[in-house]
Every structure is written in structure tokens, then in C-alpha cells.
Amino acid sequence: MRGPVPTLRDVAERAGVSPTTVSRVINASGFVSREARAAIRQAIDELGYVPSASARGLASRHTAMVGLCLPVVDADTDLADRSDRRPPPRVPGLPGAETVPVVVDTDPEAIISWGGMYFGEVVRGAEFAAWEAGLAITVAMTRAPDLEARVLNMAGRVDGMVVVSGTLPDDLLEHVARRVPVVILTGLGPESAHDRVTVRNAEGVERLVEHLLTDHGITSLEYVAAPEGTPDDEERFRGFCRALTRAGIEAPAAPRLRGDWERGRGREIARGLVDGLGRGGTLPGALVCCNDNTALGLLDVFAAHGVRVPEDVVVTGFDGVEAARTSAPPLTTVEQPMAELGRAAVEVLTARIAAPARRAATTSLPVTVVLRGSCGAHPPVGVDGRAGEDPA
Amino acid sequence: MRGPVPTLRDVAERAGVSPTTVSRVINASGFVSREARAAIRQAIDELGYVPSASARGLASRHTAMVGLCLPVVDADTDLADRSDRRPPPRVPGLPGAETVPVVVDTDPEAIISWGGMYFGEVVRGAEFAAWEAGLAITVAMTRAPDLEARVLNMAGRVDGMVVVSGTLPDDLLEHVARRVPVVILTGLGPESAHDRVTVRNAEGVERLVEHLLTDHGITSLEYVAAPEGTPDDEERFRGFCRALTRAGIEAPAAPRLRGDWERGRGREIARGLVDGLGRGGTLPGALVCCNDNTALGLLDVFAAHGVRVPEDVVVTGFDGVEAARTSAPPLTTVEQPMAELGRAAVEVLTARIAAPARRAATTSLPVTVVLRGSCGAHPPVGVDGRAGEDPA
């Protein structure tokens, strides 16, 4: 089954031309006579010839492929867990319908996979941009065992890589970057000297806080930060302060509340706040969080302890993850254009591949403030609404 | 910037050994002395050496990469549309916060991208399985212009391909299959002679209908099918009939209602039903749809016309797309394990690559019936519930 695969040489012989001519029709380069072209086309079909990318890459010194390094997401553990056990039965037809489990869906907020669909969207955008540029794309999550070997392996098979910030150790990143151009995609970590694609973090938060200030009349706000030293978070905090300052409110020098991007830590922070309440403390008018996960964690605990959102305290996030739309209450947030991020990253990368010498630049994509229940959602004057399709 | 890239030869020279020895440490094959290994490691680091996948592939005659062909999804048009216009401004720092749009999110059912997150999950599972097998993965959506060239290009750079059924013309598929093993992933279309991965379509619907019959006491059911000649749909209809027959109810020879997998067509069908109602017609007790999209279309129109679900009619779907959880009412459905589908497909593929001669087989993954509001959700005795995490 599937004997020795035909090569360009075989096609050439069968069509009665030289290998060069075959190469010409495959690559649509140079001029080839009608007859030659037809004969070659036919030979290709009859032989079932497919050009070897390896040979092409070796000869041409580029692979026409870009790589995408994504962080491992929570949902990954689902798959990994199942690897330990025996795989589920997959034999067709044996068990009947009585073996099909029936469950009642009691948790409308169950985890949505792949980072709240975050990275799925990045991949989609990246694949699109690669397609437009005529490139193939390879994707990998940067899992711990063998990280280095696997990443270098990818580096060896691409013309350039998009790396989500913070997913690779610095030395590995630099090793890779010595070989191929690298574009850093927003996230955590202070890499530099590479092209970078982010969103307007500061402007997004600034606008959101402005809304809280102006349209809701809230005057006491607190920023819930990420761990120190993460650029995106710092920018968001900067936007927070800017809005306050412009409103004549004194901005803190540093965030007084700090999480770690995760929902669990958000819950802990909320517990601390609730405890403080019991000891006679008071809640700020609004808690502006560094991301949605953290904000969702706050909502979890507030709901459990009877703290009403937005009546007792307004809560906002950043990202626009799926879960933020169905939380109770739905979360007001700053939405990032994830697919556009993936797309822009690959576009920047292809530009860099074309012009390796140009100096590195940072690209910031626009964001959107999305008002939902967690802030009370008074639309500011002149705001856009999002219309649903009319089904009738 | 980035001069001639170092090769294995350079590493060998610098380490004072032969290329063969370097190859040995890179591939962890054969035995190499401590000193040699150390010298080579160091040379690799100093030179920033990265092995060329092209050269490796050419010499070893395999690429250690698998390909995944996905259908184009609706959301793709978003990206494509934007390609016509000028790209959005991406210069950093220029516009301020006042340019950030603020919108009120009025449509909690807005389309979720990438096929209701369907294919994102497939990619995630496939990437995981590839990773476990030590393989890289490349992904492509099968877009129209240049389909053939691009698909053959992929075929030329992988050791095997997973193709979502119905995404490739038959002749193209066979061309590809002459070169590398192919696994067909459930969907539309009657390909054969290749390995195939699906879900227990019939059993899933059978169990669901059983629930409707037994726990809800519904006796008049109608199946809303997909276009004729799609195997998955036919299996689902078979399960539908089987459940009826077993309950002593006469099953129709063929579906009386037919959509096209899409929400829009679901709406049209519902309009037909509603019109019939006006002319003295009557609604069945339940409408069992071939997929969630179709069912969601029905819900749209029923809601708009005051037909109460589940009081006036029960509606169910198949797939378990994200939108089915947040529809009004939430949709009872048969959930497919999308990530597991991607994973299984790649596992089957690697098995096939290892044993090319074995005869083709079909693998069916288990499904889960998920009860939600659109059927009234009476849990049958002994049913599992899905617990949410306790935030307090």
C-alpha cells in the first residue's frame, strides 16, 4: 500500500521533459509551452504526484510556514487527565443507547475551554492572515516536558514565529530569535527587541473608568491588579489613574489590591473585602479589575455573601471572555479583538520576514468598552447598541 | 541581522567531532561519550544552532507533522470582509481614550465564532494528541480560491492528514490519500476506504427520544433532518426511529421536515409550522432536530410568535454548541465531545501511520444527552447532575 512516492523526476520522465520544466509549472515561474504544461499536468495526475515540502524548503531555504506558540490553558488538564486512564471505549456499535449518559445541565457557567475561547480566536485570526499570505501555519501549546526541544523543533520548521508573551523562558526565546523573526503577542512579560502586538490597554480602561465616573457618578474606585512587572497590567493601571486624575480625583501611586489573573485569586480578594466589611470596613464604589477572570472571581464571592452588584459595588473586567457574558450579573468589560490580534501578529510577522532589517515596532489594536449588568449599564449619551437579529 | 544560519556541520567543527555524532545527540540515538555530548551541547548553545526540519524531513523521509483540514465557518467572513477595507489604525499611542467605542451589549446570543467554538475544540484536542505523539500539527481552513494547490501543499509537508468530512472534493481527497494516510472526521459526505472518526449518533438520539417518551410522556414526535445523503444525519434519524419503534409508536419511513444544518433554515421551518397553526394545523409534542443550529432557529421563531417551549412544543438539538446553553430556553441536546474528536482523529492517524497496511476502521465516540429547559428537563431517575463550583 502506497509504494515509493513519485518525485518531480518521475513526472519529468513521464511527461518527456526535464525536471526544471516541471518545477516551472509547479511554481508558476518562467514560461512553459502549452504542450509541455499539459503533458506535465497529466503526468502529475496519473502519478498522484505531490511536491515534497522538505525538499523544497531545503533547496529554497524557506519553509512557507509560520509558527504560533500559545500558553497552556486550564482546559488542557482535562485532556491530560484522561491520558492517564484507559481511553474510553471506542468500538463502534457494541454498546447501545442505554449506555449514553443523561445529565441535567445545572451549571450554566461551566468552564468554556481554551481560555474562554480566547486562544481559539487567536488561532483563527492567525490562520486567516497566514492563508492570505500564502503561508501554512503550525500551532503548539508550550507544555512543560521537553519544552525546549519542541520549541526549537518548531523554530526549525518555520520562517517566523508568533509567541504569546510569557510562554517561553528568555534564553529559549532568544535562541529561537537567532534563527527566525519573532513577534511577541500581548500577555505577560517584558520581552523587547522584538516586534510586539498588543491592544490599547490604557485607553480602554481610561474610557471605562470615565464612564463609571461620568455616567454613574462613582467617585471611589479601586484597581485590582495583576502581579507586579506585567506590562499589560501596568498599562491598564495607568489608564485607570489617568481617568481619575482627569476627573480631579487623586490616583493611588500603586494598586492596593493585587491578584494573579486567575478567578481563584479573585475570589480570595473578594473574601478579604467581605471580611473587612464584617469588621466595619467599607466597599469602594467600583472595583476595576485587570481582567475578566479576576472580576468573575469577585462576583462569585459577592453573590455568595449577599453583596449586591452593581448596587453595593460595581465590578468590571478586561478581555471579553465568553463567561463574562453569562455571569450573574453579566460583566462590564473592555473587549479585546482576539481574532484580530492573531491576524495582526501574523501580518507583522510576514512584514518582518520580508524586511528583516527594519527596526522592531509595537502595534496596538483598538478595544471596545462593553457595558453590561455589573456596572448598571447606563448607556452614555450617543452610545452604540448591539442589535440582535430579528427572528420574526 | 541574522547572517548565515549555523548548520549541523558548523556545530561538529566547533565541537571537534563528526556531523554524525552531532546528529546522534540531537536525536538521542546511539551512544555518545560524556565529553563529546558536552562539547556539542555547548557548541549548539554558542552558535544558536537549530536543526532544519526540511533537511531532516528530506533525509529521513518523514516530517513528524500532521495536518488538519477544517471547513470554513461563518465567522470567517468577518475576517475576509475586513480584508477589503483599509485595515484599522494600528499606530500606537496616537488616538486617546476618547476614540474607544462604548457599546451596550444587548445581544447575549451573538454569534460565537469558529462554529460555536466547535472547531476550536477540535484543534485543541488534535494538538494535544499530536503533542503526545511527538508530532507537530498544521491547520488550514479549506477556502475556495486555490483550494487544490493549498491542500496538496499541506499533503506535501505532513505524514498524514485529518480531514473533516465534506471539506474536500473527492478527487482531491484521493490525490492526497495516494500520498499520505487520511482520517475522515465526522461531518457530511459519504467517503470511505479511509479511517473514520464519528460519534454515536444513533444511540445519542435514541436515548434522548427515550427520555422524551418515558419521562415526559410525549407521544407525537417529528424529526427535523439535514439534507439527504448525509450519513451523520441518517444515523441520527435511525436512532429516532428506533426509540419510537421500541416504544410501540410507528416511525416514519423518512423525515417529514428537512433543514440544512443552518439556523436560518431552522427559522424557515418554524415559520412553516407556525403558518400551519394559523390554518388550523397542530404542533407535534416534540421536534427533534438534526443539530443545534436548526433547533435554535426554531426557538427564534417560536419565541417571536408566542409558541411556548417546552409547554406547547418540546425542541431538542444535537452537538452541544455554546449558544445552546444560553438560548431562551436553553436547549436540550446531545453533546459531542469535540476535543475528544480531534484527539481521537489524530490518534487514529498516528496508528495508521505506524501500520499502513491495516484495514480502515470507523471509531465512534460516546455522546451525552444534556437536559435543559427546552424539554422541560425532568431528570429521569438516577440521572447525573453537573455541579457548579461552590464559590463561598
Place this chain on the structure above:
DNA sequence: TTGTACGCGTTATCAG
């Protein structure tokens, strides 16, 4: 418009 000849960077084979 077509063909010749060489080399791309690595692995596999075989001999030390």
C-alpha cells in the same frame, strides 16, 4: 522556451 549541474542540511549505512 528548455535543459544541466550543483548544492541545500540532515539521516542512514556501513565500516572502524
Place this chain on the structure above:
DNA sequence: CTGATAACGCGTACAA
């Protein structure tokens, strides 16, 4: 444990 040597399949100057 180590090293020669010969492919691997294609692109690309260069010549015709």
C-alpha cells in the same frame, strides 16, 4: 563509541 559516504527531492544559476 565514532566517522566517512551516499543519498534524500527540489530550486536555481547558467548555458543552450
